Amino acid sequence: MSDIIEPRVLKGFRDYLPDAESARASLMRRLESTFQAFGFVPIDTPSLEYAEILLGKGGGETDKQVYRFVDHGGRDVALRFDLTVPFARFMAEHVEELYLPFRRYHMAKVWRGENTQRGRYREFMQCDFDIVGTDSASADADVVQVIASAMKALDVGDVRVRVNHRGLFNRFLAAAGCSDKSVALLRAVDKLEKIGEADTLALLATEVGGAVAARILDFIKPEGDFASTLAKLFSFCAPDDAEAVAARDRLADVYKIVQASGLADSIVLDPSITRGLDYYTGVVFETQLVALPSIGSVCSGGRYNELASLYTTKKLPGVGASVGLDRLIAALDALGVSARGKAGSAVLVANQGEALLESYHAAASRLRGKGVAAEVFPEAKRLLAQYGYAEKKGIPYALLLDEASLAAGQYPLRDLAKRSTATFASFEELAAFLGSAR
Amino acid sequence: MSDIIEPRVLKGFRDYLPDAESARASLMRRLESTFQAFGFVPIDTPSLEYAEILLGKGGGETDKQVYRFVDHGGRDVALRFDLTVPFARFMAEHVEELYLPFRRYHMAKVWRGENTQRGRYREFMQCDFDIVGTDSASADADVVQVIASAMKALDVGDVRVRVNHRGLFNRFLAAAGCSDKSVALLRAVDKLEKIGEADTLALLATEVGGAVAARILDFIKPEGDFASTLAKLFSFCAPDDAEAVAARDRLADVYKIVQASGLADSIVLDPSITRGLDYYTGVVFETQLVALPSIGSVCSGGRYNELASLYTTKKLPGVGASVGLDRLIAALDALGVSARGKAGSAVLVANQGEALLESYHAAASRLRGKGVAAEVFPEAKRLLAQYGYAEKKGIPYALLLDEASLAAGQYPLRDLAKRSTATFASFEELAAFLGSAR
Numbered sequence: 022m023s024d025i026i027e028p029r030v031l032k033g034f035r036d037y038l039p040d041a042e043s044a045r046a047s048l049m050r051r052l053e054s055t056f057q058a059f060g061f062v063p064i065d066t067p068s069l070e071y072a073e074i075l076l077g078k079g080g081g082e083t084d085k086q087v088y089r090f091v092d093h094g095g096r097d098v099a100l101r102f103d104l105t106v107p108f109a110r111f112m113a114e115h116v117e118e119l120y121l122p123f124r125r126y127h128m129a130k131v132w133r134g135e136n137t138q139r140g141r142y143r144e145f146m147q148c149d150f151d152i153v154g155t156d157s158a159s160a161d162a163d164v165v166q167v168i169a170s171a172m173k174a175l176d177v178g179d180v181r182v183r184v185n186h187r188g189l190f191n192r193f194l195a196a197a198g199c200s201d202k203s204v205a206l207l208r209a210v211d212k213l214e215k216i217g218e219a220d221t222l223a224l225l226a227t228e229v230g231g232a233v234a235a236r237i238l239d240f241i242k243p244e245g246d247f248a249s250t251l252a253k254l255f256s257f258c259a260p261d262d263a264e265a266v267a268a269r270d271r272l273a274d275v276y277k278i279v280q281a282s283g284l285a286d287s288i289v290l291d292p293s294i295t296r297g298l299d300y301y302t303g304v305v306f307e308t309q310l311v312a313l314p315s316i317g318s319v320c321s322g323g324r325y326n327e328l329a330s331l332y333t334t335k336k337l338p339g340v341g342a343s344v345g346l347d348r349l350i351a352a353l354d355a356l357g358v359s360a361r362g363k364a365g366s367a368v369l370v371a372n373q374g375e376a377l378l379e380s381y382h383a384a385a386s387r388l389r390g391k392g393v394a395a396e397v398f399p400e401a402k403r404l405l406a407q408y409g410y411a412e413k414k415g416i417p418y419a420l421l422l423d424e425a426s427l428a429a430g431q432y433p434l435r436d437l438a439k440r441s442t443a444t445f446a447s448f449e450e451l452a453a454f455l456g457s458a459r
Numbered sequence: 460m461s462d463i464i465e466p467r468v469l470k471g472f473r474d475y476l477p478d479a480e481s482a483r484a485s486l487m488r489r490l491e492s493t494f495q496a497f498g499f500v501p502i503d504t505p506s507l508e509y510a511e512i513l514l515g516k517g518g519g520e521t522d523k524q525v526y527r528f529v530d531h532g533g534r535d536v537a538l539r540f541d542l543t544v545p546f547a548r549f550m551a552e553h554v555e556e557l558y559l560p561f562r563r564y565h566m567a568k569v570w571r572g573e574n575t576q577r578g579r580y581r582e583f584m585q586c587d588f589d590i591v592g593t594d595s596a597s598a599d600a601d602v603v604q605v606i607a608s609a610m611k612a613l614d615v616g617d618v619r620v621r622v623n624h625r626g627l628f629n630r631f632l633a634a635a636g637c638s639d640k641s642v643a644l645l646r647a648v649d650k651l652e653k654i655g656e657a658d659t660l661a662l663l664a665t666e667v668g669g670a671v672a673a674r675i676l677d678f679i680k681p682e683g684d685f686a687s688t689l690a691k692l693f694s695f696c697a698p699d700d701a702e703a704v705a706a707r708d709r710l711a712d713v714y715k716i717v718q719a720s721g722l723a724d725s726i727v728l729d730p731s732i733t734r735g736l737d738y739y740t741g742v743v744f745e746t747q748l749v750a751l752p753s754i755g756s757v758c759s760g761g762r763y764n765e766l767a768s769l770y771t772t773k774k775l776p777g778v779g780a781s782v783g784l785d786r787l788i789a790a791l792d793a794l795g796v797s798a799r800g801k802a803g804s805a806v807l808v809a810n811q812g813e814a815l816l817e818s819y820h821a822a823a824s825r826l827r828g829k830g831v832a833a834e835v836f837p838e839a840k841r842l843l844a845q846y847g848y849a850e851k852k853g854i855p856y857a858l859l860l861d862e863a864s865l866a867a868g869q870y871p872l873r874d875l876a877k878r879s880t881a882t883f884a885s886f887e888e889l890a891a892f893l894g895s896a897r
Contacts, residue, residue, distance in 0.1 A: 025770060026512060031507060031534065031536060036505070036549055036553065039563070045503075063480040065483075067582055069526070071469060096469065121848075155838055329466075414558055
């Protein structure tokens, strides 16, 4: 006993048991179908990269969350902490082999040594999609459409993609004479939902004084619909400001395209959406579940000017978003929507004697030929134990072949939930029933 | 320029561009379908674990290939180097929450700092499947059937699952009086295909002398069919040896089950198959592509007595195998079988003027509603550039909507390979054509 090593995982890391893994895989398959319907293609990049690539040249102590170490060859390496930086490196390296605009999705794990007390995991799946090589309303609108369509495919109910444009906010700040504080102001506004209006006002006031703070708070309040909110936002900017005009026109174009695609109900203009990061330069998105707003944004992103400027002089403007898979899984749980995939077989071929193993396997093999997932219980344990196994695994039926039924060419099938047995007169009838049962 | 970081990946690591990633994903989806048809369920485990868990307590210098480091919390951690050790830890930790027998598959990346000069990668996908909690011919036969069925689903042509039983070899060595050399002898036999008969004989002779070496070489030569090879192997053992009898009967039962399932052509008894590892205790498998034997085994495995004895006193016998995904991809290339998945959309909605963007997006959205993957070119570049984009991405058609065709309710579709345009009189006709074109 003393030689036994205690089986445990690292803090912040998780095992996925079959039902949880099936549910996750099912969500990912549905996301993937949506991405593909919009012409996005998959890529993959290494989990481990040069630390210099992931952190930049100055990255000595920049990111304490990164898993970084020296490998066997003395190289300074790190596990990727997001999929954006590897994508930037990927584009810089492969742009000549590819085509632009390049629409890619990437669903893969990333690692961050975060404080797990905040309910964060240190290993989690990211699902990113981006369109690079174009600065256009068409691409911006595509991302909004992908978000709305993906959420429909996931059965999470109605969603609101909350859209804003960094340019309008920035030009308003310019008009108000406080452009130099923009980063701090963006971050303060970003906290509105968490800390409430009064605290946001106080926070803004410490930066720019009470009068401008009140004006900012006014700016970030939406009107009744997209067009009137947009008109209001523009009215806060200088009317001859070309950047503000371009931002207003871009948002108007995005809305028209989304509307033409039948998704107008899914998009709202919300000037309080800023996204904390400096990175974004144009439209920004967050996605709210109407039935569960408290869970926060389940898909966020925006437009950036230069994806890969660390690795290439080539300009690569882009737009994209990242799906919060863990948050979506939590939302489906909270909404009582089953995210569960088919974890088990459709039928268990019960084992009532090892002399009949060949017949059991022949029947299972024929069922698979008809597209029915089937498994043979490998040992002749008592039937109740076999039923218990099936129920625990989520297998709804047990096929009860014995010498008599085999001789008669009959197929007795036990419904494990109803605890009743129906006998099918032919294999075809059995297969048709099981094929339609799931 | 001097601030640009050279974009590159670590030696032994790979980017997957869209066509390669689509091909890999398509292979994995087909493997997954086969696993599920046999009642296997998916799991996942952390990429990073305690080094003690992965390497055992004595693992100081045991495995120089393992990526091992100290994390932020001072923990001695390592990236998993296979999926078997994490599965053992997983079973020891979760067996009470699960059910036995437990059939799982796990397709995930593993990392080994191997010498890349041998064409090895340092990050690669493993695809493992196992049945634990039963020591039975039924489970052994299931693994053979999964291998044969999976290879059929992958279109790699005929395969031979080459089966052997460690017990017969061991009892033969006992009868020959050289059980103490079994590990060295197993490894020598394992090299037969690589180094040839003469060198294998020489290698064996250094261990046990020329006479026994010749007898071993005789033992590992198959006869014409499964039954006669099995009879020959048993004839080399002591006839009253219960272990040899059990091994013979197990192989005979496995063959009968595989035969009853219609896969007799896919299984051969090959006594030269030993698998190098001490780990295996019963049947062992390798899988040869009939059209490409030189590429080596594309799926290998066997039966083991105790999966998780490092982490639990609970006995967990099992049987399983691992699919060599990289080797299969290489084989499909060599065989000229396209492993390519659908990387691009079915149709590009060409952009002949940004004033029509709403109409383009409306058409694309309707096509997606009919299950046709469609994308809008985001900018009004010249048509030849848009065609070039589509061709590079593998999109076969371009929809040429302009004001005239939109007004007339017509849908001109350019076949990019044939360089010809056909006009559909209604959206339904267009959607039906594109829906059936792929």
